[in-house]
Amino acid sequence: MQKYKYLLFFLDLHKLIIMNKTFTMIKPEAVEKNLTGEILQKICQKGFNVIALKKTKLSVSQAKKFYDVHNERPFFNELIEYITSGPIIAIILEKDNAVLDFRNLIGSTDPNEAEEGTIRKMFAESKSKNAIHGSDSNENANIECDFFFSKTERF
């Protein structure tokens, strides 16, 4: 019995130290084009586990809060209009090194600059309509996960 206790202790430790989570959002034009299934398949094939998932639509005030870091950028209004233009799929993912590995999987902001095999290269239309979001740090991943999901919605 004691050895199982140790095993569980180390599994918890592994989760705390190495496993981490990231937040992603399949953006309106990709949802509209019915790309959700294909995109999710690529994500799961790369070893990410889905912890929470929902289809929802951002209000203008929610979108402004979510993208607040960009509020002084010239494209801010365009970004808010786009991200509120239709439903999105909000997802929490878990994996070792989740934030960095997921940013590598989605590729550069502009699909023309994204590497072959990345989600944006395969599915994005343009730098603005770029199919998918990925958190850029562990800190922002936590903020973004909490923005969309309560603790009881995560498994």
Ligand code: GTP
């Ligand atoms: P996210 O994962 O969505 O945060 O993208 P990112 O981290 O690769 O890029 P960034 O945070 O710099 O920009 C946020 C979002 O703003 C992008 O994903 C685009 O949808 C949009 N965006 C970025 N640059 C431009 C631009 O020059 N014009 C327009 N219209 N939208 C832009």
Ligand code: MG
């Ligand atoms: Mg960003």
